Amino acid sequence: MTGIYLDNNATTQVASEVLNAMLPYFTEQFGNPSSLHQFGNKVGFAIKTAREQVQSLLGAELDSEIIFTSCGTESDSTAILSALKAYPKRKEIITTTVEHPAILELCKSLEKDDYTVHYLKVDGKGRLNLDDYRKVLSPQVAIVSVMWANNETGTLFPVERMAEMAHEAGVLFHTDAVQAVGKVPIDLKASKIDMLSLSGHKLHAPKGIGVLYLKRGTRFRPLLRGGHQERGRRAGTENAAAIVGLGVACELAGRHLGYENSTVMRLRDRLQDGILAAVPNAFVTGDVLNRLPNTLNIAFEYIEGEAILMLLNKEGIAASSGSACTSGSLEPSHVMRAMNIPFTAAHGTVRFSLSRYNTPEEIERVIAAVPGIVAKLRKLSPYWGDNGPLENPEAMFAPAYA
Template identity: 50%
Template sequence: MERLIYLDNAATTKTAPEVVEAMLPYFTEHFGNPSSVYGFAAANKEVITRQREIIADTLGAKSNEIYFTAGGSESDNWALIATAEAYASKGKHLITSKIEHHAILHTCEYLEKKGFEVTYLDVDENGIVDLEQLKSAIREDTILISIMYANNEIGTIQPIREIGAIAHEHGILFHTDAVQAFGQVPINVDEDQIDMLSASGHKLNGPKGIGFLYIRKGVKIRSFIHGGAQERRRRAGTENVPGIVGFGKAVERAVSTMEARTKKERELRDYLIERIEKEIPYCRLNGDRTKRLPNNVNFSFRFIEGESLLIMLDMKGICASSGSACTSGSLDPSHVLLAIGLPHEIAHGSLRMTLSEETTKEDLDYVVENLKEIVSNLRSMSPLYEDFVKKQK
């Protein structure tokens, strides 16, 4: 393949060279188990503490409120299940939205089987939660509201600060899945009144297999993984020292580059959106036009199948997706696109492209030229498109 243009950074990002460099010594030279008492190994406990401080500072949190996990899905599971168990005597009602990541939705389904009740909020055509509906959904027995910071498919950013205020006004805990937002937008847990927050390393040029759950001091949720005293007795298992070091380095890098990086991404994002809307007919931008992640572009193209589009783009060296990488094996249309009101046949023709700091205008010009040709070719084979054109005449 002569050319590779990677536009699936919402699925995962390339680990930055300086992150890899920071991690390497902890595989070979400083390989000790942080729980061991001798100095050679115990030094790694200090290293972990330093990474906790780096991450906490980014969020306006305290270092002892950061708990390392294996990734965003574990953090989401922990936040919901442990909260449900710990606060069951107060109530058994949770509130979330219909466009959450499946790590939230499937965990809610699990809790429903355990006797909990879950309200799934609707979203508008741009994917934004209705705050009045949220207020109306709150009950005496509501113990948790979990709304994602930004959607992984359509990039829409939720009114998190307002949601946090509503939750706290009613004495309800507030969790947000910030896997896509962390490192892309500024977040302050106190200003946003967030009690728990999930994040993952590989979404911001860090390593895979490492994440964290922020748990505000005073939130009484239990351990999720049992067996040892690690993570202040809340998450057993030998710490992933190289992963934690890599995550800390990736967070430092993301924070220091955020302003310039996201400014460039927004400019390229808007350029790509403008070209597609002008040059490819019968397409729809999914997600809010302005309240969206800096690097997210999601379109639905009428009269085509998204799977065919992805395959043909891949043949041109262009990596994109039709939605979440966690559901790429599914033939069902995106639950997010259905929730914002798209009919099945249009939701099936969706394409998500997520940019990075390495994406160039030339890359996007190449993508648009190929996209125009591919969409035109696929439509030429579609009887639905043929009927549509005849009716237009």
């Protein structure tokens, strides 16, 4: 039985075109792009092409605005730490409660270094209140960092509008767009976004390659110094093969943007409708009308996500969950908690994230498998009776804390 991969927000398969483009850079094209001789020269030109391919997907004005890094997390850290260093008198940061840990953990660590971080809250559907945002924008803020699309629910934030507001207040704006690039149209030259992070392995390029977009003229302080690579803004010998692969992946993503927003979206909607029609006490989390075309996050009430994933895995279906147990922590996903999803549902959230490689047949097989899995676990659940949840379930089963 072949597996059905619906965990594309975690990582994606490398496209065969991408792999083929990369292979020569592990063998005959091994030169250092900085070298003058023919071995290096060709690699240098290949990186130049890749930079233009990334520029084109992002709609950046200049190819010099593209800085290759090792991953999305490095891009995020570089952006925030650069702003703090460039504006040493500004001791505040604005972000949201639902960011990726690459931002949240960095901000928590900066709080220990006496920075003040404003975490913008979200409502039950994961949406921000821009009036709250306006209130905290001030000349004390060094940088605003807000994700373009949420990795768990797919909910989109109005980052272009928020960048304009930051700009009016004289504050730098960064967006973590690792989930958005390749799935939503992006035109950075027409926006006020100063910095943007992307990650190769979320769009069918390999792991270990990322990009920081840096709008021309944005004050910048490198994280890694010690070389002239990337115009001195990110020292370290280029990961040439991965850069070439990312270039091809960006070109493919640009070509498939319409497909993502039509065919993939329809598959996602079919999956959602099929599951909700067959499974009671289940609901979609996040902003259903304003989210990534490939992402579906469903909360299955009264059961736990890791158990769902293990049974899905047994059927060859790969997805992920916001339950505490999948991460080994004591709390369910911070995104679900931020949206005030009750514990009995937050632990049972499952994220299905599609790609252009999924087929209608696969989606139908998932729709056929899910109801039985949920029913099996609910049969074990102390909150579930013979035909549905117990009346007033939280009173019927109120365990002593152990």
